[in-house]
Amino acid sequence: MRNPLSDKVIGIKPSGIRKFFDIAAEMDDVISLGVGEPDFDTPWHIRDEGIWSLEKGRTFYTSNSGLIELRREIVNYMKRSQGLDYDPKKQVIITVGGSEGIDIALRAMINPGDEVIIPQPSYVSYEPCAILADAKPVIIELKAENEFRLTAEELRAAITEKTKILILPFPNNPTGAIMEKKDLEAIVPILIENDIYVISDEIYGELTYKDKHVSIATLPGMQERTILINGFSKAYAMTGWRLGYACGPENIITQMVKIHQFAIMCAPTTSQYAAVEALKNGDEDVALMRDSYNQRRRFLMNAFREMGLSCFEPFGAFYVFPCIREFGMSSDDFAMKLLEEEKLAVVPGNAFGDCGDGFIRISYAYSIEKLKTAMDKLGEFISRRR
């Protein structure tokens, strides 16, 4: 028989998290700080709207780009949160999670050989999606001393005449880093000068603990070259509903809708009805969850200070990214030993790019009680190694 597989797919290495998960799943009583999703249930009024839509028999396809009612609410949200104007009919598409948005944005814009700049450590799907879209990924290794923000120098050094897109993953998973307005202002002239488009993954945009998140699309000259990716998973604790969206220039969104209509048809209908409620009446829920995450973040930062573990203070998402280089182990070894000895699961930093080695990702989407137990374990583990 001939080889049934695509060389391109074979060439993509599987996510480093999988292997680690398999080992942790075999063990009993593991305490995990390895989860990349909120611990809160979706607020009840949002779930209730989803259930109600089922009761009313709203069980059909929606239009390819998604319910117009939802797109209008997204446009309202963009206006009130960022001051951005979008046309709900032409510049918004509802996707299956933010991840589909990233995939189809890349596929809509890439010609073979185009270069896509991907700052790392960052979410695991950017590089494979770029490869699947026939782009050449160009990795920028972000640095702890810059608090894992993208600097103008780093960006400039990565640009060639083939560079077409920058993926901008802030607030960042796994580092918790943010890009403030001043950081964005430093890179915008370079993007414009080199005619580079931006796919800005702002899925954690509601979860910042300093100033309010600023989208790069709000800076002069950027809205027309930015695909803004967002969704409901993190802000509204709706990961399982699989619902995201993209806003951007009409010519790009039109092509994204084309891919989406042939590959997906439309995002889940029940989720879309629930999401309308989330955007209409969910601001308060988001504020409460944000407050809760912020308390846990402070708790962890304090715990690290007390055990003398070096970590820059992250102001976004729900992750901290402490440095474990002082123990002379790779991230994989550190995480594996921590799992074996303390039954505490964290994610090795290199799962998010080679430059994440020397760090571990700790999620604080857990109750304070659980975080306390986990920090005791981590403290024990560390003190044995000093």
Add this chain to the structure above:
Amino acid sequence: MREKILAIIEKDSRISIRDLSVRLGEDELQVANELKAMEEEGVICGYHTMIDWEKTSIEKVTALIEVRITPTRGQGFDNLAERIYKYPEVTSVYLISGGFDLLITLEGRSLKEVSSFVSHKLSTMEGVLSTATHFILKKYKDHGTILDRKFEDHRELITP
């Protein structure tokens, strides 16, 4: 800062001042002073424990009693409310809008004890026009806490 302190201790009154200050990102001494001030001003009136008595061997009966009363001149409802809340078995007294005036929560060891309180003490009180007693059969949620909730984390152990 008060609002934030209260939001936390309303759910967890046992939290230490140190933990409280860490979670709020505030100075420990300031948090302590604020707590003390709120206690003195009567903003914080007590620190209680939520107990699911159903899970103990102690027998307890709780009743909600609607009471219609005649307000007294100059005192309104306060006079009678005070006479009622002085009974230790009365755990709460609210003045209510609508079809009746006071809503009382009463705790007793048995149905008999509660009904004897109502028939002998409450309904014979001067100014009490009528009472309606509702016995609580099961508490599902109290003070924002779901009583029988087993916490289970349904998430995968590790996700990107």
